[in-house]
Amino acid sequence: MDDLENELRPPVQFNEHNDSLDNTVTQKKKRSRLPLAEPFMPAPPIKTSLDRTTRLCLERIRGAMLHHRWQEAAEYMACYPQMLQDRNLRRDVCDKEMIRRISIEIFHHHPNSNMDDYNVIYEQMKHSGVTQYLMICLEHIFHLLLNGQFENAKRQLSAAQSWRYGKESARQHQKAKLIQAYSSLLDYIIWCDKKNAPGKSNFTDPGSNQEMHKYFRQAAVNLKEIIKHPGVWDPFILSYVEMLEFYGAQEEAKKVLEDYAYDSTFPANPNALVYLYQFLQRHDTSKTKLMKVLKVLHYLVPSHELMLDYSYFLLRSEKTGDIQKALGVVLDMLDYACWRTSLDVWKCLKDVIDKLQLHGDWKDDVAEKMAARKEWWPALHFTRLLATEDALQRPQLMEVKSSLTKIFCPEITLTYSAGQIIRDERI
Template identity: 80%
Template structure:
C-alpha cells in the first residue's frame, strides 16, 4: 500500500511568473463558495505514513464514487482493505470494517462487470473480519442471494448463521439471532410454495414430493411459532404461516394466530394485523357481528382506511338508528381526508345513509351534530367553486351526488357548488 503514496499525492501547482508582482507577494488561493462535504478522516499530529496513505486512498475512493467512476473506485478499493490489518490504537476497528463493507457493496452494485462471485468474496471476507457484525452480514448476504433467486444457497447461509455461537457475543446478539431464525423460516415457506405449485401442475400425485413439502412446512411452522411469541411487527411471517395452516385445513389454529397478533396487548398497535384477520374471517364466512367488531377497532386506528366502506355498508344495513348514526360518522371521517375527496363510492354511501336517516324526524339534528366540528373548514375542502368547475367537467356523476348533499351538510353557508351556477357564472 505504501507504493501508492506517491500516486495519491495531490498534484503540485506551479505559479506562472508575473513580472508585475514582487517576489515577496504570495498569491492568494481562491476559495470556492460552494458548500463542500466534510472529509471522512483528517490528518492528526501522530499520523503515520500508513495512515496517511490510507486516508488519501479513501479520499480518492470517495471522489471516484461521487463522480460515478466505478472502475477507478474499484482499483483503489482493492488496496484499502489493508486497513483491516491495522492493530494500532489509532485504528477505528469496527468502523473501518463497516465502512469497507458498505463501500465495497456499493461499488459492486454499480460496477458494470461485477458478478455474484465478487459479492460472495466480499461478504465472506467481511464475515470473518470480526464477530460483532457476523449475523447481520450473514442476513444481508442472504438477502442478496434471494434477489438473484438462489433460495437454497440463501437458506444454507442462514442455517450456518443460526447455529453460530461465540462466547458472550451470542447473548448480546440474541435479537439478531431471532431475526435470522425468522428469515430462515420464511425461506422454508418460499421453498414450500415452489413445491406446492409444482405439485399442482403435475398430472399425478407423488407421495415422496408431498412428504418433502410437508417437511418444509413443519420446519417453518416450528420456528415461526416461536418467533411470533415475541412482540413486534411480523406481517410477512404471519401471512406465510397462516397460508400454510389454511392449506392443511388448520383453520382454527390460523384464526388463533391472527387473533393473538391483532389483539395481544404486548404487540404494538398494527392496523395490518386487523386487516389480515378481517380478510381471513371473510374467506371463511364469519358472522357479520365478528366482521363489524374487527372493523370497529380498525376504524379507531385508521379512520381513512379503505375497509371503512365495508364497515359503513354493514352499519347501513342495520335497522338500529344508533348504527346508522355511526355509519354517518364513519363516512364523514373518511371524507375528512383529501384522498377520498373525489371518490364516487364514498359520496354515494354518504347519500344512502342520509336518505335512510331522513325517515326519522330528528335527522337534521343528527347531521348538524356530526357536522358541528367541521362547519369551519369542511365546505372549503369539498364545496369550493374550483372543485365545482372541475367536477362538472371531469366528474359529472360525482357532481350529481355532491350538489344536493352540499345544502344538507352545510345549510348555513352560501355555496357556489352547483353545476347551474358554474355554467351561469361562465356565461356571464
Template identity: 65%
Template sequence: MIMDDLDNEFRPTTQLEDYADFSDDTPTKVRKQSRLPLPRSFFVEPKRETGFHRSTRLCLERIRESMLHHRWQEAAQYMACYPQMIEDTTAGSAHHYKELIWRISTEILHHHPNSKMEDYNIIYEQMKHSGVKHYLLICLEHSFHLMLHGQVENAKRHISIAESWRHGKESACQIQTTKLIQAYRSLLDYVIWCDKKNNASGINLINPGSNQDLHNCFRQASVNLKEILKCPGVWDSFILSYVEMLEFYGDHEEAEKVLQDYAYDNTFPNNPNAHAYLYQYLQRHNASKRRLMNVLKILHMLVPSHELMLDYTFLLLDTEKHMKKALGILLDMLDFACWRTNMVVWDRLNNVIDQLQRGEDWKEVVAAKMAARKGWWPALHFTRFHATEDAEQRPELMKVKASLTKILCPDIKLTYSAGQTFNGDC
C-alpha cells in the first residue's frame, strides 16, 4: 500500500503541466501518454522545476529506496526532512502530501528497531493538527496503536475526542467515519467492561446489577453497539461483544433478536458468520432441533463446506426421513479439498449409506446424488496417488474410502489400493 502510494507520487501527473514551458515552440496541449506497457524512466523531471521541488522529490526517492531495502534508520533520517513539503502551496494538493507523510512515517516507525511509543504519539499528534481531511482516520489509527500496546483507557480518551470533533462541512462529509469512530469507542468500552468483569468478586457476579461501575460500562458500550444494526455492513466483533454483555445480564430475548436481525436483514450483505453466531447462541440456550436445522439450512446454502455442516448432518441423522438430505450435505462437503482427508466426514458418509441401504431404492438415491460428480469426483478422491498417500498416512481412512468406491462410482473402473495399477477413467 505504501509503495503503491510512492509509485503514484513518482508518476508524472497533470500537475507537472504547471511547470511546463508553454512557449511558441511547444505544443499548446500536453500529449497523452501511451497506454502500452512501454518502459518509463523511474523519475520524470518536469521541464521547469524549482530547487525546493527538486530537493523534496529526490528526498522522497531516497526514502523509497531505503524502505525497499529495509534500511529503516536511513529512511527515518530522510523522512525528518521531507515534511517541509507540507509548506508548498504551489502544487495545490497539500492534503495528499500530508497523508503520504502520515503513512510513510508510521510505516518506518513500525519497523525501526529503536522506535518508542513517544515517537508514535508525536507523529500522530502532528498529523492530526496539520489539517482536517484525515483527522478522524488518524485518531482512529492512533487509538488502535494505543490499544494494541495495552493502553485501553488512553485509547478511549483519544477516540472520545475524535467522536466529539466538529469542523463545519468536513463533519458532514465524514459522517460514515464518525459512525465508525462511535462504534470503536463502544468496543473499547466493552474491553473495559470485560476487564472490570474479570476483576470483580464472585459475589458481585452472582447479581451483576449490584456492581454499578460494571453496569455503567455496559450502558456506555451498548449505546452505539445497539445502533450498529441500523447501518448495513459486516460488524461481527461489535455484534458478538453486545450479545455477550446482554447474555451476562440475562437479556436473552434482546440478544437473540440482535443476532436474528444481523443474520436475516436483507439490507445487510450475505454473511455466513452471522448465521453461525445465531446457531451457536441457540445451541447454548437449548433451542429445538427444528430451529437449529433451519439456521444451518441457510448456512449450507451460503457455505456448503462450513464446519458446522457436521452438526447439521448429526441433527439430520436423528430422523430417518432426513437421510437423503444428510447424504447430499456430506457429499457437498467432500466436494471441497479441505475435507478430503477428514475421517469424521467419511465415516459419517459411510454410516448414512448403511442406513440408506435398508431401503429398496438406495442405489437410485446414491446415483442421483453422484450423477453430476461422475466426471471429476473420483479424480478428487480415488486416484492411485490418494491410495498410496492414505495407505501410508491414514490407513483407517483408506479402509472406509475403499469400501465406498463401488457404491459411489459403480460404473467406473478404478482401483483404490496402494501399489496396484490404476485403470479406467479415474
C-alpha cells in the first residue's frame, strides 16, 4: 500500500455542470505540500468516454483499497482489465504492471483468497509479457517460500532458470542471477532439513548422507559463482559457510568470508565483518587477527556492540597507545544515545580510565578526546533528569558515572550526582 499514492494517479475532478472534458483535464489542482516522488506513470489525456470510465474505475479501486474494502476492490478489479483493450502498446506495458501490483495487493488482504488464487494470477501475469517475467517469477517464489511450499517453489525456480527469450535474457541478467541465488538457497534449506531430520544419523546412513551431499553440491556450485558478483549476499554467504564448515572445509569458508569482507569491489557491508569475526571466534583465532577485523568494523560502525569486545582487547594490551585507542573506542560508543544507559560500556570506560591513570600524561589524553565533545557530551549523559532516573532505576550505573564526572567535565558544575539528588529531595 505504500506505493499506491504514486502508482495510482490522483483523482480527476469531473464538473457535473460542464461536459467539456478539456476543462476537466486542465482544471487547476491543489498541490500537496508533501515531498512526493514522481508518479508511477503520467496520466494520459482523456480522449474518449472509455478513457474517462477507465480512470473512474481506477479511482474506485483506489478508494476501496485505501479504506480496506477488499471485496469491493476485487469486484472493480475484475472489470478494469477489460477496459484496456484499445490502449496503445506503450501504455499497455505500464497498465499490466499496475494491474499486477494492485491484484497481488488485493489478494494479499482479501479474507477469502487462497494459494490457488495467487498461483493463477501469477501465471497469468507471467504470460502477459516478457519484460517482467523474471521479476514476477521471483515474487511468486517468495510467496511460495513464505507459505512453506518448497517443492512448488523449486519447480518455479527450475522453470525460471531455463527461461530464454532473445535479447530479453541479456537485459534481465541481474534478475537471472537472483533466480540462481535463490535456487541455491532452496537447496540449502532442503540440505538443512535432511541434516536435522529426527531419528536419522547422517554419518551412519550412507543413503541419507549421499542425498545430503547432492544438495550441497548443487547449492555450492551456484553460490560459488554468485558471490563473485559484487553485492550484498548475506543470507547466501551464511548458508554457504555453514555447509563448508559442516564438511570440514574451514579454510575455504574463511577465504569466502575474507573476500566478502575485504573485496573493494563489493559495497561496504558491516555484516560481512561481523560474520568473519564470529567465524574466527569459533575457530580460536589469535587476538591480533580478531582485532584487525574489529578495527575495520569500528571505522564503519563505531556504535556497533562488538566495539565493547574491541575495547577490552585494546585494554588488555600492554601498549600505552592501545589504551588510548580503547578510550577513543568507548567514547565513540557513548556518542550514541543507544549506549547511554549501558552499565557494561560505562564500566569499560572506568576500567580504561583506571589503567590510563597509571601513566603521567593521562589527563592530556582525556582532554584531547573530549575537546570536540565538551559542548554537547554533558547534556547527553550528565543531566539532572538522567541523574534522577539512574538513582531510582540504575543505582550501579549512577555510581560508575558519578565517579567519572570530574574526569570528563572538570570545568563544568554538573547536577549529575547522588548528593545533588539527596539535597533536592530534602528541599
